Amino acid sequence: EDKVVQSPLSLVVHEGDTVTLNCSYEVTNFRSLLWYKQEKKAPTFLFMLTSSGIEKKSGRLSSILDKKELFSILNITATQTGDSAVYLCAVSDSWGKLQFGAGTQVVVTP
Amino acid sequence: NAGVTQTPKFRVLKTGQSMTLLCAQDMNHEYMYWYRQDPGMGLRLIHYSVGEGTTAKGEVPDGYNVSRLKKQNFLLGLESAAPSQTSVYFCASSYSMSVTAQYFGPGTRLLVL
Numbered sequence: 001e002d003k004v005v006q007s008p009l010s011l012v013v014h015e016g017d018t019v020t021l022n023c024s025y026e027v028t029n030f031r032s033l034l035w036y037k038q039e040k041k042a043p044t045f046l047f048m049l050t051s052s053g054i055e056k057k058s059g060r061l062s063s064i065l066d067k068k069e070l071f072s073i074l075n076i077t078a079t080q081t082g083d084s085a086v087y088l089c090a091v092s093d094s095w096g097k098l099q100f101g102a103g104t105q106v107v108v109t110p
Numbered sequence: 111n112a113g114v115t116q117t118p119k120f121r122v123l124k125t126g127q128s129m130t131l132l133c134a135q136d137m138n139h140e141y142m143y144w145y146r147q148d149p150g151m152g153l154r155l156i157h158y159s160v161g162e163g164t165t166a167k168g169e170v171p172d173g174y175n176v177s178r179l180k181k182q183n184f185l186l187g188l189e190s191a192a193p194s195q196t197s198v199y200f201c202a203s204s205y206s207m208s209v210t211a212q213y214f215g216p217g218t219r220l221l222v223l
Contacts, residue, residue, distance in 0.1 A: 043214045
């Protein structure tokens with residue numbers, strides 16, 4: 001059975017800390033892995049990873065995929081209170097259907 | 111450019127009532143999706159559409175029907191609502207199924223009493 005597992009489920013950090021979020025997966029016919037940020041409402045797209053070992057970076061956020069070990073990490077450096085959100089990992093199969101993990105809730109305290 | 115919009119934002123139903131959720135996108139995307147989000151379970155795909163006039167079942171289709179009569183609209187129907195359908199419903203769209211990311215609407219919160 002396909003599954004996407006995120007860890008930790010939640011964490012609390014202080015502003016300025018670095019956060020590492022994990023996503024492991026077992027999905028038949030893997031095509032890509034996506035990260036989303038969800039604040040109050042709609043998930044917003046962060047990254048899509050298709051190739052192993054190539055880091056994607058956007059400001060203080062970065063992500064990398066390991067297709068051999070079937071996992072991805074999302075790093076947030078120099079965290080700010082605006083980074084508080086639920087971070088969702090999703091894996092796309094060859095048909096393009098997304099399977100989501102349960103998410104990691106990140107709380108950044110001032 | 112509004113992106114993906116959903117109506118209504120919030121609705122309360124009694125068990126057995128029916129309703130339709132509307133999703134509209136103005137990005138000329140071919141592919142559209144309906145998800146539900148429940149605490150601790152992430153987003154689960156209900157139904158999806160790969161183009162106007164087509165629909166397909168996702169992971170949790172029971173109790174829902176969909177229609178895609180126009181490319182920009184994707185409707186989700188509940189024929190006889192049950193308390194288990196209390197959830198937040200998100201619509202999403204994408205240019206293609208596998209190449210680009212899916213973009214989400216703001217969600218509809220549904221409470222079934």
